[in-house]
Amino acid sequence: MSARREPMSATKMIRAISKTRLLLAAMVALLPATAHAAAPGITGTSFSLIAQPAYVTQPDGAMVYSWGYGCSVAPSASSFKPAAISGGTCPTMQVPGPTLIVTENTPFTVTLTNGLPTAAGNTSILFPGLQLVSTSGGAAGLLTQEATAASPVTYTLIATSPGTRAYYSGTQGDLQVEMGLYGAIIVLPASTPTGCTAALPAHYVAPGNSAEADFRLAPAAYDHAKSCYDREYLFQFSEMDPDIHNKALAQVSDPVRVSACATSATGPGCSLNVPTEPYHPAYFLINGRSMPDDMDPNYAPEYPHQPYNGNPHMHPGEQVLLRVIGQGRWQHPFHEHGNHVRILGRDGNLIVSQTDPANNLAGPLLFTTTTTPGLAFDGIFYWTAKGLNWDAYGHNSASTDPLAKLSCTPDLNGYNTGVAAQSAINYYEWCQDHNKPVQVAPFGDVAGGGPATLPDANILTNGAWYGGSPYLGPNATLRATGCTFGAATPPAGSCGQTGSTPPSGTIANSPSGEAGFAFMWHSHNEREITTNNIFPGGMLMMMLVDSREFVIDESN
């Protein structure tokens, strides 16, 4: 993997931080492996937003002039959801805008104040898929009522179906959306469908994992039993052409324009004339951030205007709801490593079977889920070790370690989900492969006699998210690398003899603490997993499947 960069030619971007920050960022971002995601936002029936300018930060050190939505009236602390995530705040503009969490069939208002530079002119918000009941204040615009510099606009809205949707500027959209004026609306179902649980199922009290909080916004994504979920993430995809941002900055700062607009509110200085074609994006963003910044915590202080992250984690078998929105102007093939995604619905429209709509879905199963501008989709993902043909936990019936000899009792689906299993670290293990070895002659305390011989560790290069062994979870990984032999003392000098673990201190997925299975979730227009010509970057994040030994704490 060769990091490449172009010589940073003359650019007007403000650089608050050294260009060498990328390497540091790449290292630092990987270390706090406990920063997770969920879908944080603000609940309520009355939202007060303001469109404002600020600089967003990119991992190459660039600070890019942008516009975004912030809160003009600070929401109460209790309106930030999920409650288990602390630090929720929206004191200033942010990209994407605050995620608005509302309930199906409950009217709500959004009041927009125009805090953009005067030369930027009016601004507004479109709510595609919602019913706009009425507007007040502001001035009439082409697509909707607009907020002027003097007069805010209030939109009264109602969502008649659950699901994820986009909101974005309806004024000079080619410029204002590019500048960052977009966000997400999550509409929760009015009631909990039969079969979905209000609380998480009797939660798994695995060793060291007694207290996992509920990070869901609701038990289900839609009014349908097939849309229950255990965990959720929101990802908004967009791109950014820094040249457009620089030109906008130059025009709003141009004294001639500023004074012309001060003279006449309808004068030529009161609107921008920034060419938005040809379009040449250099930044490819998930939730407003490029990799590796996207894997830092929500509301991290180093990104005051980019509060939302993209850092999914899950346990085997959990039904994980993905809320994904295309917010830019390009489509992006979002590839989820690890499994397919069942598309539940698009823009709040659940896709069901024509012959049995109450019980069966009809959305496609995709391993690459294209994001399309203005379009949101909801999908369900899960990961289990089904079909590997080897025991992912490296169980070894001959071990002296009790955790190496757990039982596996298959349910109808073939998984270990009985009541007894709820307190075991191999909850949701695929039982058909229980105790089945993968290695011919393993080094450590895992079963041998399997089909595959691993190469000598001396001719391998380890990744930063490599858990240290082929196996899932710290117990299996430490056994597989000779670091524990159950109750017995490891043979002298045996630990790490396989050399499987990366140099200590540079890992994002520690063998003794997490040892999850890491999967890359990224744009498969691979050109877009770069940050202004630097690889890695852009639309890329690592999803981790963690055994029950590891507490997934998304509270930052």
Place this chain on the structure above:
Amino acid sequence: MRKLHHIGLLIALVCLATGVARAQSFRVQCPTSTITHPAANNDSEPAYTGPTVLASGAKGYLAPSSNVNGAIKCQQISGGDGYSTMGDGTQTYMFSFGPLSGLADIASGLPGTESPSVFNTVYTGPTLQPGDPATTVDAAGTFSFNGAVGLAPNVDANNGLGTVGAPIDGHVDPRPIMDVGVMNGNIPAPLMAIDEDDEFFLTLTNVGMIMRPDLFEQHTVHFHGYPNASSFYDGVPDASVAINIGGSFTYYYLAPDAGTYFWHCHITPPEHLQMGMVGQLYVRPRQNRVPVGNSLYTALQAQQTDPRTACNSAIDILCSNPLPAVVPASDGRAATGNYAYNDGDGSTYYDIEYPLQIHGFDPSFHFVGMTFNPEQFVDMKDKFFLLNGRSYPDTVKPGPLETQSADSRNHFSQPLPSIINITAGQKALLRISDLDVTEYQTLASLGIPMKVIAINAKLLRDQAGNNLAYNTNSITLAGGESLDVILDTSVPKPDGTAYTKGEIYYLYTPNLDHLSNDAENFGGLMTEVRIN
């Protein structure tokens, strides 16, 4: 002079790797029997009459006791570099995978995936030459070796008795591997095909990129779309291990659900994919192995009794082939042809299949990639639009295309034509995948409708079993997507006449700027459908 220097460096690297204590360097793996396939011979899949019966053994795991399904398949590939020729004659440098098993099959446009008895064959002919099989075919006109290149009796494990009786255990002689593997990359990368219930041992041997001695690049294989993958065998270097130059890594898979997948390197993807490390991979359904005349619906019912092969919509949201909503009236396994999926009703039947991979090359990026300069990603713009690594008119040239490379040898670096031959009245399955790294591409059929039966390796069927296949005349894919299309010439044309021998139809892109080969404004993403 410079070239010799490069070869010297590479040899030094290989020696270094072998010199490290316990380092295994190059080796291949292809066991003839395993826990899952315990018989002495697992060269071919037996007929499917029901799920494998599992019983608990002494070691606490389930092992087959009877009715064993599937077989063992093995393949070896090189990771390195090579050259190809674009539609306008431009010789293009690539980072690429080449065949190190199934050399003759690959040259014939077939998968290089072999059964153990073929893979474990020690080559006995004249010394393999750089460029083989192109070199030998040119010289002698015959080349039939499909075993693992480099495989040699393991004298070290023969108690001092020499080669006689020495075991064939995956030990290799690195010399033929370097002779054949260096600068022998293909576009698309070697074709892989396995059957459900197979175990697949895929060995990646990193022979280095001889034109780029400045890069100590690892390579990996990402089996794109493998459901419930382990990160260890997922090929993402950040999440797993990656093999260094001079070493081999064997990926182990149990064949996933049937479908059209694809594979690629996952090291620095915007670079390695653009440079050509992309290939095709598909999994054939166990329904093909139902005895002729037996009910497909009954066979799918049998699959429902094993949780590994079942699709129960009530408890699994990520499966796509529940029993069909309508019990088919006539569903005997056909005497000829095959099925793309376990449909239970014959709806994915085809007579002949063609893998078709969409890709794009940016000539500036490939030129810079041959130098020691960093490439630009923001400015990446494809100018060659490829079907199976070729632009029109090369797409309709039969047989492998040769390119003379920097070692002055000819290499079969573009083995796959993309001519779609259909016998009038038959159905062709197009297994279409896309690994372009810059933009979406559309492929249209001028004439014969495209029936889309599956997307992203999943049958188009709702959870209630209703068939969601649809007809269209164009499909649009991004890099990282695949779908299955059937061209059906058994349905009369709109005017009621039948398709007849000699007719030619076209698959082409309505992205009209992609009908070009760089500066030539004729060519690009287009091929012919020929009715025979």
